[in-house]
Amino acid sequence: MLETNPFSLLSEVVPTVVMQGFIIAMVLLIAFGTIIQMIHHKNLTYFFNNAKKAKLQATREVGAAEKAKIIAKTTVYDIGTTSELGFGKRRLAHVLGMYGTIIFWIASAMLVFCYTGADKTSSTLWSMLWHVGAILTCVGGFWFWFFLRVDVSAEAHPWYRIIKADLFVLALLACSTFGLAWSYTQFNGQEGLSFLFFALFVVSNLVLFGGVYWSKFAHMFYKPGAAIQKNLAEADGSRDNLPPPADAPEQFGLGIKREEPKHY
Amino acid sequence: MSTFVYMTRCDGCGHCVDICPSDIMHIDENIRRAKNIEPNFCWECYSCVKACPNHAIDVRGYADFAPMGHSVRVRREEEKGTISWKIKFRNGTTKDFVSPITTKPWGKFIPKLADGEKVKQGELNSQRLYTEPEGLNIDGELPAVPKESFKKGVYY
Numbered sequence: 001m002l003e004t005n006p007f008s009l010l011s012e013v014v015p016t017v018v019m020q021g022f023i024i025a026m027v028l029l030i031a032f033g034t035i036i037q038m039i040h041h042k043n044l045t046y047f048f049n050n051a052k053k054a055k056l057q058a059t060r061e062v063g064a065a066e067k068a069k070i071i072a073k074t075t076v077y078d079i080g081t082t083s084e085l086g087f088g089k090r091r092l093a094h095v096l097g098m099y100g101t102i103i104f105w106i107a108s109a110m111l112v113f114c115y116t117g118a119d120k121t122s123s124t125l126w127s128m129l130w131h132v133g134a135i136l137t138c139v140g141g142f143w144f145w146f147f148l149r150v151d152v153s154a155e156a157h158p159w160y161r162i163i164k165a166d167l168f169v170l171a172l173l174a175c176s177t178f179g180l181a182w183s184y185t186q187f188n189g190q191e192g193l194s195f196l197f198f199a200l201f202v203v204s205n206l207v208l209f210g211g212v213y214w215s216k217f218a219h220m221f222y223k224p225g226a227a228i229q230k231n232l233a234e235a236d237g238s239r240d241n242l243p244p245p246a247d248a249p250e251q252f253g254l255g256i257k258r259e260e261p262k263h264y
Numbered sequence: 265m266s267t268f269v270y271m272t273r274c275d276g277c278g279h280c281v282d283i284c285p286s287d288i289m290h291i292d293e294n295i296r297r298a299k300n301i302e303p304n305f306c307w308e309c310y311s312c313v314k315a316c317p318n319h320a321i322d323v324r325g326y327a328d329f330a331p332m333g334h335s336v337r338v339r340r341e342e343e344k345g346t347i348s349w350k351i352k353f354r355n356g357t358t359k360d361f362v363s364p365i366t367t368k369p370w371g372k373f374i375p376k377l378a379d380g381e382k383v384k385q386g387e388l389n390s391q392r393l394y395t396e397p398e399g400l401n402i403d404g405e406l407p408a409v410p411k412e413s414f415k416k417g418v419y420y
Contacts, residue, residue, distance in 0.1 A: 046272070084275050086317055151291045154278025165296035216295060226272045241335040242319055243350035246362045248341075261282030263377045 005127045006183040007108075007116040010198070016117040022202075023112055026209040033212025034221060040213075047225060050240075054229070059237030070231050078227040088260075093143045098220075100136025101172060103129050104179075131183065137176040141169060154261040167207075168215040174204035265323045265336065266303035267312055273320035274298050280312035280321060313338050314347060314365075340365070 007019060038044050062070070077083055082098065085091035107130035115123045145166075151157045162170070182197035212218060233240045267289075269280075274297040280289040281298060288302045289312050300306065303324070313321045323336035333354040340347050342365075349361040397406050 084318060085277070090277065150276045150278040150281070150296060154281045155291055163293040163296075165292070165294055222272070230273070240319075241337045241350060241352055243337065243339050243348035243360050243362075245339065246341055246344055246346035246348050248344045248346045248362070259378070261278040263282050 001184055001187040002131045003124045003127050004183070004187055005111050005115055005122055006130070006179075006186055007111050008120075008122060009186055011116050011118075016112070019112045019116065022205075023109055026205060029209040030212055030217070033210070034218045037213050037218055043222060047229065051229060054233045054236065054238040054240065057238035057241070062232065062236045066235065067232065070235055071228055074228050074231045075224070078231065079224045084223075084227065089143070090148050093140045093148055096136050096140030097144065097172075098140070100133050100138075100140055100176070102133070104133030104137055104176060107133055131180065134176040134180045137172065138180070141173040141176070145169060145173065150261075164214070165216060167211055168217050168219075171204055171208035171211060171215065175201065175208055178204055265308055265325050266306035267300050267310065267321050268303070268324055269298045269300065270320045270322065271295065271297050273318045274316075275318055275320075277317060279315045279317065283311045283315045285309060285311065310338070314340050316340075 010019070082091055082094045085094055107126050110126045111123070111130055115121065115126060146159050147153065149159070151161070151163070152159050178197050178201040182194060182201050185194040185197055208215075208217070230240065276291060276296045276298065278291070278298070281291060283289075286302075286305055286307050286309075288300055288305050289298055290301050291297070292299045298312075298320070300312075310323065313323060319337065319339060323338075325334050325336055335350070335352040337350050337352075338347060339350075345365050347363050347365050349363075351359045351361075353359075392406070397404075400406075
């Protein structure tokens, strides 16, 4: 199953051009939802105003080369490994979900645009990546959903309490789960179930990409911007008004290491 | 001076929710970030400010001390055992303070609340506070004022 391109079997029923059109429509929905959200929430205005304030408070000039270095370092370390989540389960779950989703989306586009159709060859690698991406998303996402969500872990709410902030993660999990279920049932020739899971896969994609304006989808664009701004502010001395690091030796060790927020 | 959260910095870790003694730090239902739901009930202990690993919580100063344009920010460095405050006044004056996080021996006297006895529903419904009456070092029950001794009138 893992080596089979699920879209290839689907192309016998749904024309490839329709699948390609669906992916393009989803990309347009992301762009549309994010732009509308930025206009409504004034995120960009906030970021630019903050950047202007930081520039006025800067104590030193950061050159273009240094700026590029900071941005590169932030992209690789802070964004690439979601360092803001510290060292622990939340970060691991986020990294699993993040890379799983990226692999899943890229593999979906590759399979539909390059390896699906009558005259196209199959690709074991991209088919594997599609399934692995979906599995990683499910592992990270369900771990987060059942155990790590802050309203469950720190606020003691039950895992089945759904709030608006769950729209993104639930839609994402539905996409990956129904995608895998569709691929499995289609591979085993279970036509009825295969059709059901495919329909759910399409609906969950529509909810995920059509709900960008209402969901937390766009955090994947805002968070990198905030991380870059934070590190640039540290470098130019404005530090977002934070005090400088204390001039004290690292002498006290881990005696005051914080505990998991589970004391409700 | 009550606290507030910068949503762009908060990552929803729940440390402030966990530590707030007034139980006013909660998670927003729309964006899953922390927020102070009742600034008027803030005890101004700044536990949340100090506990935040992302420096996402700030103090909103009183108008006579630090009106518009001020900022009160804190940086907690666990590995150094220090906590630094930067107070910025409206006229641009800044003051920096650095203190040890605690004067107790490092790594000791950390309350292991999670290991403690689970709270019973009856205790939650009771008017008594945690560890009362034994925590008050009094013999017997809490002193009570008989209702008959109240004067007539309006009590607030």
